[in-house]
Amino acid sequence: MGVVGESVVRVDAASKADGTLRYTDDLPFEGLYGAVVRSEIAYGKIRAITFDASFDFSDIIIVDHRDIEGRNANVVLTDDQPFLAEARVRHIGEPILLLAHRSKRRLREAMAHITIDYDAQEPVLSMEESLALKQRLYGEDNVFKAIHTVKGSPPQKTGLFSLEKTYTTPHQEQAYLEPQSMLARYDGGRVKIIGSMQCPFFVEAALEGLAGEKIEVEQAPTGGGFGGKEDYPSLIAGYAYLLCKKAGQDVKIVYDREEDIAYTTKRHPSKLRYRSRFDATGKLHALEVDVTIDGGAYVTLSPVVLARCVLHAAGFYDCGYIRVDARAVATNTPPNGAFRGFGAPQVLFGIERHMDDIARHLGLSPAAVREGNLPGAGSVGVSGVPIAEYARLRDLFETARRESGFDAIYDAPAPNRGIGMALFMHGAGYTGVGESMLASSVSIALEADGSVEIRVGSVEMGQGTLTALPQIVADALDLPVGMVSCRTPNTAEVADSGPTVASRTVMIVGRLLAQAAGKLKTALGDYGTPDAYRAAVARYCKSGGPLQFGASYEQPADILWDEDLFYGNGYEAYGLGCYIAEVEVDPVDYRVRVVRFDAYNDVGQVVNPVMAEGQVEGGVAQGIGYALCERLVYEAGRVYSPHLSDYTLPMAPDLPEIAVRFLGTDGPSLGLGELPMDGPSAAVANALVHALGSAFDALPITPEAVEEACR
Amino acid sequence: MNYLRATNLGEVTALLEEYPEALLLCGSTDAALQLRHRPETATLIDIHALEELKGVSAEGDRMRIGTLVTLNELLYSDAVRESLPLLAACADTFGSHQIRNLATVGGNIANASPAADLTAALVALEASVTLASQDGERSVPLETLFCGYKCTKLDHELITAVTVPLQTGSWYYRKAGMRERLNIAKVSIALTHGSGGFRISGASLGPSPVRFRTLEALLDGGVYDDAAIKAALENDADPSGGYRSTKAYRLRVAFNMIKEALSQPEER
Numbered sequence: 001m002g003v004v005g006e007s008v009v010r011v012d013a014a015s016k017a018d019g020t021l022r023y024t025d026d027l028p029f030e031g032l033y034g035a036v037v038r039s040e041i042a043y044g045k046i047r048a049i050t051f052d053a054s055f056d057f058s059d060i061i062i063v064d065h066r067d068i069e070g071r072n073a074n075v076v077l078t079d080d081q082p083f084l085a086e087a088r089v090r091h092i093g094e095p096i097l098l099l100a101h102r103s104k105r106r107l108r109e110a111m112a113h114i115t116i117d118y119d120a121q122e123p124v125l126s127m128e129e130s131l132a133l134k135q136r137l138y139g140e141d142n143v144f145k146a147i148h149t150v151k152g153s154p155p156q157k158t159g160l161f162s163l164e165k166t167y168t169t170p171h172q173e174q175a176y177l178e179p180q181s182m183l184a185r186y187d188g189g190r191v192k193i194i195g196s197m198q199c200p201f202f203v204e205a206a207l208e209g210l211a212g213e214k215i216e217v218e219q220a221p222t223g224g225g226f227g228g229k230e231d232y233p234s235l236i237a238g239y240a241y242l243l244c245k246k247a248g249q250d251v252k253i254v255y256d257r258e259e260d261i262a263y264t265t266k267r268h269p270s271k272l273r274y275r276s277r278f279d280a281t282g283k284l285h286a287l288e289v290d291v292t293i294d295g296g297a298y299v300t301l302s303p304v305v306l307a308r309c310v311l312h313a314a315g316f317y318d319c320g321y322i323r324v325d326a327r328a329v330a331t332n333t334p335p336n337g338a339f340r341g342f343g344a345p346q347v348l349f350g351i352e353r354h355m356d357d358i359a360r361h362l363g364l365s366p367a368a369v370r371e372g373n374l375p376g377a378g379s380v381g382v383s384g385v386p387i388a389e390y391a392r393l394r395d396l397f398e399t400a401r402r403e404s405g406f407d408a409i410y411d412a413p414a415p416n417r418g419i420g421m422a423l424f425m426h427g428a429g430y431t432g433v434g435e436s437m438l439a440s441s442v443s444i445a446l447e448a449d450g451s452v453e454i455r456v457g458s459v460e461m462g463q464g465t466l467t468a469l470p471q472i473v474a475d476a477l478d479l480p481v482g483m484v485s486c487r488t489p490n491t492a493e494v495a496d497s498g499p500t501v502a503s504r505t506v507m508i509v510g511r512l513l514a515q516a517a518g519k520l521k522t523a524l525g526d527y528g529t530p531d532a533y534r535a536a537v538a539r540y541c542k543s544g545g546p547l548q549f550g551a552s553y554e555q556p557a558d559i560l561w562d563e564d565l566f567y568g569n570g571y572e573a574y575g576l577g578c579y580i581a582e583v584e585v586d587p588v589d590y591r592v593r594v595v596r597f598d599a600y601n602d603v604g605q606v607v608n609p610v611m612a613e614g615q616v617e618g619g620v621a622q623g624i625g626y627a628l629c630e631r632l633v634y635e636a637g638r639v640y641s642p643h644l645s646d647y648t649l650p651m652a653p654d655l656p657e658i659a660v661r662f663l664g665t666d667g668p669s670l671g672l673g674e675l676p677m678d679g680p681s682a683a684v685a686n687a688l689v690h691a692l693g694s695a696f697d698a699l700p701i702t703p704e705a706v707e708e709a710c711r
Numbered sequence: 712m713n714y715l716r717a718t719n720l721g722e723v724t725a726l727l728e729e730y731p732e733a734l735l736l737c738g739s740t741d742a743a744l745q746l747r748h749r750p751e752t753a754t755l756i757d758i759h760a761l762e763e764l765k766g767v768s769a770e771g772d773r774m775r776i777g778t779l780v781t782l783n784e785l786l787y788s789d790a791v792r793e794s795l796p797l798l799a800a801c802a803d804t805f806g807s808h809q810i811r812n813l814a815t816v817g818g819n820i821a822n823a824s825p826a827a828d829l830t831a832a833l834v835a836l837e838a839s840v841t842l843a844s845q846d847g848e849r850s851v852p853l854e855t856l857f858c859g860y861k862c863t864k865l866d867h868e869l870i871t872a873v874t875v876p877l878q879t880g881s882w883y884y885r886k887a888g889m890r891e892r893l894n895i896a897k898v899s900i901a902l903t904h905g906s907g908g909f910r911i912s913g914a915s916l917g918p919s920p921v922r923f924r925t926l927e928a929l930l931d932g933g934v935y936d937d938a939a940i941k942a943a944l945e946n947d948a949d950p951s952g953g954y955r956s957t958k959a960y961r962l963r964v965a966f967n968m969i970k971e972a973l974s975q976p977e978e979r
Binding site for chain 2 (some may be wrong): 654702703
């Protein structure tokens with residue numbers, strides 16, 4: 001029947017459009033609202049907590065760290081982050097106490113009657129202050145994780161040109177539609193967690209440490225994640241759990257937008273120094289990259305974000321000597337975390353701006369410089385192994401360059417207009433040994449009526465899992481897609497297919513599901529028609545064979561990885577992109593409008609073309625926002641304006657028509673989720689450099705920055 | 712909090728006498744924010760029901776716009792589009808369709824935000840406001856209503872209407888923001904040019920909107936020199952540099968807008 005490759009209508013489209021879908025805050029609820037009392041200072045010790053004697057706290061549930069029965073540590077990669085501060089606070093907004101009450105108003109009043117005295121210390125508010133050890137926040141050097149990798153040896157050739165440039169990228173807010181929300185249900189001493197999340201099994205693991213026992217965790221329909229619901233929900237689930245356990249009632253915590261913007265995780269800011277040596281044609285001979293990212297107050301996911309930074313820092317260009325020195329540092333700001341692209345958008349901005357700077361330095365076309373550095377059969381990437389995708393990358397680049405008419409527009413630009421390009425890749429799946437450590441498994445269940453239920457922890461968060469995974473299973477079984485559905489991700493009922501991150505759902509989980517479906521098909525024997533299928537199911541069910549079929553991840557034999565040497569295949573496969581932007585600068589108000597955007601992608605077989613196009617359009621919109629307008633200002637460690645009125649996101653009228661093309665669709669399906677976030681910022685910035693002839697090395701490029709450059 | 716709903720003007724003025732610190736609810740699009748910044752506000756007086764504060768009517772060479780007229784009513788009023796095209800153009804850049812359905816002329820003025828779109832346009836149009844209290848009515852030029860950042864001279868009074876001379880001659884209006892729609896003005900310029908000369912004002916170019924009189928005089932004198940325009944703007948405008956934009960950006964863009972206005976054909 002071949003439903004893979006068809007634009008099957010999203011199974012959740014109607015309920016989202018007509019408003020009948022129930023998000024966490026819409027679920028029937030008779031219980032208490034939870035609230036978080038947070039640190040008002042960025043760094044220091046808690047001296048005393050005073051409850052105003054004139055206020056009646058008797059009906060308020062109050063939780064502090066002493067109420068934790070298990071460990072007061074949100075274990076992600078390390079255990080440095082407490083659920084609730086004990087003696088010391090490390091960022092503004094750090095949770096200290098939890099309150100619950102039936103009335104939100106009474107909660108607000110109660111919060112106003114709690115005073116926390118601190119011994120405030122000078123906080124570390126920037127990466128520079130952190131590396132200068134203004135305060136010792138973590139280890140000996142404030143470095144959460146450092147990675148150094150060298151490939152090849154420095155060129156002996158003389159007469160090379162050299163260029164050194166520093167590029168910076170800022171925080172970015174995920175701005176999902178639905179803020180962080182969590183509901184803890186109380187049932188006779190047992191607690192069940194339901195909420196907005198990407199990774200139910202992460203939440204389960206975090207709660208197991210907190211509670212000392214396994215807690216059932218269920219994903220509610222989730223109104224967007226973009227990485228913001230990868231690690232953070234473990235914390236808010238912990239808060240709901242603690243309050244629920246103490247109150248003996250349901251507890252719901254729903255952040256308002258202000259709280260969400262101010263205190264939940266953001267994209268890591270970065271400082272990227274690129275030093276290159278190249279010949280007169282622009283051919284790279286040496287590339288030295290120095291990457292620093294701001295992890296915020298706790299380790300969280302920073303080491304893995306940093307690993308992705310390193311593996312994407314040089315792009316896929318052919319270069320005999322590549323050295324990357326990277327570090328994630330501690331500061332007294334709220335912890336940064338996962339965001340679509342996970343470190344790649346930062347460094348790909350760096351390398352792709354740098355390729356244009358090399359071209360500018362030599363007076364050459366940026367397309368020609370990229371062409372001269374395309375990898376070939378013998379080219380080796382930053383981690384020392386051949387770039388297997390070289391032919392597909394060349395095909396993508398040449399097609400994009402030709403079809404977009406890049407050269408003609410670049411050579412004869414219109415006034416105030418410019419064209420820019422970004423050529424990039426995104427490693428799909430977990431970095432390094434991540435996938436084999438996850439050892440994901442999947443399960444499908446055959447029902448008596450012949451329908452099939454997918455039982456995995458991979459979630460729908462707007463990207464189309466509920467539609468794409470049934471397409472893959474239906475395709476493998478030659479069934480109509482309507483006969484396959486997904487069970488609600490609940491840690492007590494589904495297989496742990498790993499977190500819904502890293503562009504891995506279709507590639508890794510989809511592949512495992514196809515394997516599981518293959519086992520079911522073998523068990524059923526031959527069937528050609530729907531009638532024959534039903535007969536085969538009836539026969540099989542009568543035979544008493546197992547009704548569940550599973551598969552587990554096994555690392556492909558040709559993948560090797562040495563974490564200590566940072567050597568090997570960082571990823572099983574890469575999605576590829578060549579994005580081209582044309583911008584126009586308004587000479588009156590210096591606003592930059594992206595007037596045309598061509599997104600050429602190679603992600604192998606596209607499972608659902610319309611949904612895939614939507615993913616690219618959304619990623620490009622997010623990338624354009626990152627490039628031009630999204631700006632989060634921190635003052636003394638506090639988000640200055642945590643409102644969407646000032647955190648300006650691009651809207652439909654701000655975006656051009658985005659032309660989306662997919663090449664290389666005959667290969668296996670690769671990840672698509674994060675790729676479209678990686679390329680737009682460099683393409684837009686390069687176009688702006690072309691338009692104005694000025695350097696634009698720091699994101700976001702606001703009209704104020706353009707005005708300054710035009711002075 | 713005390714919520715009071717008035718049904719006629721007499722009731723409102725009486726309530727204002729009794730609760731001078733009350734917040735009047737007009738379109739209410741900014742009320743939640745106001746309350747956050749003024750938590751001491753104890754009384755809300757809702758005036759939505761007052762029919763006498765609604766409607767647009769031509770009165771000779773002037774247009775009377777009731778305080779409860781919404782931004783969409785302005786935008787879609789044939790009379791406003793024909794006789795006050797600058798005001799219609801301004802309304803067109805205001806908020807979103809949903810916000811324009813609620814936001815009112817009187818609310819935009821009384822809110823006294825330096826970024827208020829309509830207020831700057833009305834100042835350039837030489838509008839006056841009618842104020843009512845227990846003591847009766849008075850009319851003052853809109854420009855004189857303000858006493859600084861988010862400050863008005865309203866004294867136990869409400870704004871009942873705005874009266875605007877019908878536009879003659881040419882005009883220019885432009886607003887700069889981060890994106891196409893839903894912008895809080897970083898800078899806007901409203902300009903008219905008729906037999907009486909230039910009238911120029913702008914949003915986010917000072918604590919409250921004022922006529923740019925040095926600039927008006929300069930242009931009335933026929934001096935279009937860049938340096939002189941810049942100097943005049945720096946004299947008239949006093950933009951803040953803060954979170955939303957820089958002082959340099961605001962002044963430069965205001966200058967660019969003035970130049971753009973002067974370069975446009977006169978027949979508009």
